[in-house]
Structures are given as structure tokens and as C-alpha cells.
Amino acid sequence: xxxxxxxxxxxxxxxxxxxxxxxxxxxxxxxxxxxxxxxxxxxxxxxxxxxxxxxxxxxxxxxxxxxxxxxxxxxxxxxxxxxxxxxxxxxxxxxxxxxxxxxxxxxxxxxxxxxxxxxxxxxxxxxxxxxxxxxxxxxxxxxxxxxxxxxxxxxxxxxxxxxxxxxxxxxxxxxxxxxxxxxxxxxxxxxxxxxxxxxxxxxxxxxxxxxxxxxxxxxxxxxxxxxxxxxxxxxxxxxxxxxxxxxxxxxxxxxxxxxxxxxxxxxxxxxxxxxxxxxxxxxxxxxxxxxxxxxxxxxxxxxxxxxxxxxxxxxxxxxxxxxxxxxxxxxxxxxxxxxxxxxxxxxxxxxxxxxxxxxxxxxxxxxxxxxxxxxxxxxxxxxxxxxxxxxxxxxxxxxxxxxxxxxxxxxxxxxxx
Amino acid sequence: xxxxxxxxxxxxxxxxxxxxxxxxxxxxxxxxxxxxxxxxxxxxxxxxxxxxxxxxxxxxxxxxxxxxxxxxxxxxxxxxxxxxxxxxxxxxxxxxxxxxxxxxxxxxxxxxxxxxxxxxxxxxxxxxxxxxxxxxxxxxxxxxxxxxxxx
Ligand SMILES: Cc1ncc(COP(=O)(O)O)c(C=O)c1O
Numbered sequence: 001x002x003x004x005x006x007x008x009x010x011x012x013x014x015x016x017x018x019x020x021x022x023x024x025x026x027x028x029x030x031x032x033x034x035x036x037x038x039x040x041x042x043x044x045x046x047x048x049x050x051x052x053x054x055x056x057x058x059x060x061x062x063x064x065x066x067x068x069x070x071x072x073x074x075x076x077x078x079x080x081x082x083x084x085x086x087x088x089x090x091x092x093x094x095x096x097x098x099x100x101x102x103x104x105x106x107x108x109x110x111x112x113x114x115x116x117x118x119x120x121x122x123x124x125x126x127x128x129x130x131x132x133x134x135x136x137x138x139x140x141x142x143x144x145x146x147x148x149x150x151x152x153x154x155x156x157x158x159x160x161x162x163x164x165x166x167x168x169x170x171x172x173x174x175x176x177x178x179x180x181x182x183x184x185x186x187x188x189x190x191x192x193x194x195x196x197x198x199x200x201x202x203x204x205x206x207x208x209x210x211x212x213x214x215x216x217x218x219x220x221x222x223x224x225x226x227x228x229x230x231x232x233x234x235x236x237x238x239x240x241x242x243x244x245x246x247x248x249x250x251x252x253x254x255x256x257x258x259x260x261x262x263x264x265x266x267x268x269x270x271x272x273x274x275x276x277x278x279x280x281x282x283x284x285x286x287x288x289x290x291x292x293x294x295x296x297x298x299x300x301x302x303x304x305x306x307x308x309x310x311x312x313x314x315x316x317x318x319x320x321x322x323x324x325x326x327x328x329x330x331x332x333x334x335x336x337x338x339x340x341x342x343x344x345x346x347x348x349x350x351x352x353x354x355x356x357x358x359x360x361x362x363x364x365x366x367x368x369x370x371x372x373x374x375x376x377x378x379x380x381x382x383x384x385x386x387x388x389x390x391x392x393x394x395x396x397x398x399x400x401x402x403x404x405x406x407x408x409x410x411x412x413x414x415x416x417x
Numbered sequence: 418x419x420x421x422x423x424x425x426x427x428x429x430x431x432x433x434x435x436x437x438x439x440x441x442x443x444x445x446x447x448x449x450x451x452x453x454x455x456x457x458x459x460x461x462x463x464x465x466x467x468x469x470x471x472x473x474x475x476x477x478x479x480x481x482x483x484x485x486x487x488x489x490x491x492x493x494x495x496x497x498x499x500x501x502x503x504x505x506x507x508x509x510x511x512x513x514x515x516x517x518x519x520x521x522x523x524x525x526x527x528x529x530x531x532x533x534x535x536x537x538x539x540x541x542x543x544x545x546x547x548x549x550x551x552x553x554x555x556x557x558x559x560x561x562x563x564x565x566x567x568x
Contacts, residue, residue: 357483360540360543386458386480387458415425415430416482
């Protein structure tokens with residue numbers, strides 16, 4: 001058994017664990033107890049610097065972007081485009097035009113499914129997703145398939161919650177036009193071998209759309225090294241604001257795609273006969289965007305850039321290992337998602353206590369976990385369960401959080417004895 | 418823990434552990450499916466009815482303790498009741514869970530064991546768990562056999 005003190009030596013805990021102080025929301029009592037926030041995979045808390053950047057934008061610089069000659073509009077445009085550049089560098093995209101601001105992962109995937117999907121898919125084609133996808137990486141493809149007659153196929157997973165790569169290779173044929181896959185599963189924590197998935201798909205000429213909602217806060221992303229065609233993620237899962245997210249797409253592909261929505265910002269000229277579209281990325285950013293959100297996202301990237309991701313990985317892995325070990329000591333414990341490579345997500349069942357009851361009981365102790373199907377019903381079906389509890393660990397969590405969580409579970413067992 | 422004992426009263430824990438009228442009915446007149454998308458709960462209600470009365474009733478499915486206990490308590494109460502009585506009960510239960518707490522006090526006799534669920538009103542996110550079975554029952558007697566959902 002590893003003690004908390006040993007863990008402290010194991011990794012760069014000190015640096016990382018002091019980051020907790022940057023997050024004001026964590027310093028409050030919930031139901032009379034200090035908050036233990038273990039629901040960052042649903043939405044992470046924000047550091048003070050992100051909150052401050054958004055307040056400054058709203059207090060001093062707010063105006064519409066790209067439209068005014070006046071001072072405030074210039075400031076807003078600079079901040080907004082500055083964020084785009086920060087995001088570009090953060091994921092190592094080649095061009096800033098490849099960064100499209102959206103409302104989040106969901107909108108990013110819908111954009112690709114609708115614009116690219118409906119352009120290239122025919123009734124002979126197939127779209128390949130996986131059994132572990134979040135609904136937002138299934139339903140947009142279903143819709144695109146319904147419209148175009150293409151078929152949706154799904155790569156199965158094994159009992160550890162890992163993709164069956166043999167089946168993947170088998171399902172991948174020259175009919176496959178698009179592979180849509182999550183980098184990290186929100187329901188299981190599985191980290192998929194994304195480079196392998198992408199290079200295999202490219203061999204049959206398929207394009208790969210990666211749902212990066214759960215990876216960006218944990219793994220340093222390099223879209224060029226990965227060679228993905230599209231990468232989608234959300235601000236609020238990476239310690240940034242909600243209502244803002246990113247679609248990265250290779251420039252040549254984005255250029256060839258028709259607009260997703262029509263309106264202001266995305267046009268060059270409009271007449272009733274013909275509209276010509278604006279250049280990238282504005283072509284995909286119709287209407288006034290979430291300016292404050294984009295500014296907040298830029299500040300989020302600054303914050304993440306100040307963190308050593310290797311140390312972060314080790315820290316989160318230590319938290320997960322500690323939690324896993326402690327959890328498995330409980331009678332009737334079962335972990336859903338035991339992949340070899342896992343992000344810091346513990347999806348679990350405890351005896352026959354329903355996750356929903358656990359969620360309520362833990363909440364009374366000030367402990368926030370997620371309960372339910374995690375928008376991944378196929379995963380639940382695969383394991384033949386209706387729901388799980390999920391504790392997700394972020395850079396601001398610590399050993400005490402996990403001890404409180406385990407104690408809360410013990411109390412639940414006592415209550416349901 | 419005291420607060421939680423108000424929610425998870427002994428009656429509820431007992432009905433969760435040993436749900437009454439659990440399983441399928443032979444030749445039911447109605448089969449109603451209920452889903453609570455929030456927690457992934459699914460329950461199926463089997464109902465036999467005659468002369469605007471519930472002759473027999475059972476349920477199957479998975480769910481949290483609140484929803485299983487509520488379904489179990491509901492079937493106990495509904496068996497033998499007239500549609501009219503059920504309409505009234507439905508209203509009382511709703512009042513007890515979301516409305517005026519004095520409803521419980523003034524309808525203790527009618528609600529009877531169902532008052533075990535009154536603690537749910539302090540937990541707004543759990544009200545849907547407690548009402549799922551009642552919505553399914555209401556659906557059965559209104560005549561629609563569409564899938565029902567608490568959303
Ligand atoms: C893996 C995964 N994909 C997509 C999403 C959707 O993200 P958003 O709701 O921010 O659009 C989530 C968030 O729940 C997720 O975990």
C-alpha cells in the first residue's frame with residue numbers, strides 16, 4: 001500500500017498541488033463541509049486568472065469584433081484573435097485559420113458532420129465511430145448518415161473498456177470515409193491509441209475527427225504530430241469558460257467545406273443573387289461570437305502553458321492509482337473501465353447501491369461526483385449496467401479529497417447496510 | 418447522516434431491498450415503460466384493469482433506491498384502487514414532493530405509507546426518481562401507452 005507521504009515523494013506533487021489555491025470555487029463549504037470537487041470531467045473549475053481576464057474584457061474592452069474602427073472594437077478584436085493564436089500554438093496547429101471558435105465540442109463535431117459529412121458522404125459510404133463515444137460523437141454522425149444514406153458502424157470495446165483494434169482494422173475498408181473517435185473516454189477514462197487509429201484510417205483514405213473534450217486537460221496535444229484531420233474540444237473541460245470551444249481542421253479540408261451556418265461575419269459580399277463567403281476561419285463563425293468566452297479561453301491556455309504537463313500526468317496518475325487502490329478495498333467495489341492507459345477517471349459501482357443514491361449521499365458530505373450514464377449509453381449497454389458513479393481527478397485535487405470520497409462511500413454502505 | 422435518514426427512511430430501504438409486486442404480470446392489459454434519462458433508470462409497469470379499477474399491477478426494472486421504493490409503494494397502494502382514487506393520490510403525491518408540505522399533514526390517512534417519500538422534497542434532483550412510477554401509472558389509466566419519460 002502506498003501512503004500519502006510516499007506519494008508526495010513519487011512525483012512532483014508540491015508544484016502541482018499548490019495550484020489548488022488558484023481556484024476560488026474550491027474554497028467553499030457545501031452542505032456544511034469543505035467542497036471536494038470530483039466532477040471535473042463534466043466541467044472543471046476555473047482559475048482566478050481566467051476569471052480576471054473575463055472580467056477585464058467585460059469591464060473595459062467589450063465591443064463587437066471585426067466590425068468597428070473604434071478603440072473598443074479594436075481591443076476586443078485583438079483579444080479575440082489573440083486567443084485564436086494562443087490556441088493555435090497550444091495545440092501546435094500550423095495556421096491560425098485552422099482554429100474555428102465554436103460553442104464547444106458538441107458544436108465542433110456537428111459542424112464537421114454537417115458540413116463535411118453532407119458534402120462527401122454517399123449511400124455507399126460508411127462512418128466509423130466506437131462503442132465508447134460520447135453521444136455528441138454519435139448523434140451528429142447518425143444525422144449525417146440519415147441525410148446522405150451512408151451507414152454508421154461502431155468499433156466494439158473489450159471488457160477493460162479498450163477499443164478492439166483488430167475489429168477496428170476489420171471494419172475499416174475503402175467504404176469508410178470518416179472515422180470519428182474520442183481521444184479519451186469520459187465514461188471509462190480509456191486513452192485511445194490515437195496515432196495508430198489515425199495512421200490506419202489514413203491508409204484507407206478515411207478522414208479522422210477526434211473528440212478531444214477529455215484529452216486536452218490531461219495530455220499535451222500536437223495536432224500536426226498526431227496528423228488528425230479535425231480535433232474538437234471545449235473550454236469548460238480545460239479549466240476555461242463554457243460556451244466556447246474549438247474546432248481544429250486542416251486548412252485544405254476546411255477550405256473545401258461549405259459553410260455551416262449563414263449570417264454576418266462569414267460573408268464577403270451578399271446580394272440576393274449570390275453571396276461570397278469569407279476566408280477561414282470566419283467562414284465558420286457566423287454571427288457575433290462568444291467574445292468574452294474566447295478571451296477566457298486564451299487566458300486558460302496561458303494558465304495551462306504555465307504547467308509542466310509531464311508532472312501533471314504523473315500527479316494525476318498518482319491520484320488515480322491511490323483512489324483505485326483505496327476503492328478496491330471496499331467490499332462490493334467494481335471499476336468500470338480498467339484500460340491499461342487511463343486518464344484520471346474512476347467510473348464505478350458499489351455493491352447494489354445505485355449510483356444516483358451514492359451521488360446524493362456524497363453530496364451531503366460536500367463531495368461532488370457525477371452519476372448516471374455519462375452521455376455514453378452504448379458503454380452502459382456494453383457492460384450491462386444502467387449507470388455508474390464517476391469520480392474524476394484534476395490538477396487541483398489531492399489525497400485528502402480521495403480520502404474524503406472513500407469515507408463518503410463507506411458511510412453510504414453503512415446507510416444501505 | 419441524520420438528514421440522509423430523513424430521505425432514506427427504513428421503509429424506503431426495505432422496499433428497495435425487497436420490492437413488492439416485482440416482476441412481470443401474465444396477460445396484462447397495459448405495459449408502460451418509464452425512463453428517467455438523468456440517472457438511466459428504466460422501469461416497466463404491468464397493469465390489469467377492469468371497471469375503472471386496478472385489478473393487479475407489477476413492475477420490473479432498475480433504478481435508484483428512491484425510484485425502486487417509490488414504484489414498490491405505488492403498486493401496493495394502487496392495487497385495488499379505482500381510477501378516481503389514483504387520480505387523487507397522484508395529486509397528493511405530487512403536492513407532497515413538490516408543493517405544499519401541509520398536504521402531507523392533512524392527508525396522512527390517504528397517503529399512509531407513501532409519506533415515507535416525503536423527505537424527497539428536500540432533494541429537488543431526486544423528485545423525478547420518486548414520481549416516475551406515478552407518471553407511468555397515470556399514463557396507464559389515461560390510456561396512452563407511449564413510452565413515458567420524466568424529462
Ligand atoms: C468525451 C466527450 N465528448 C464530448 C463532450 C461534449 O462536450 P460539450 O458539452 O462541451 O460540447 C463531452 C462532455 O461531456 C465529453 O466528455
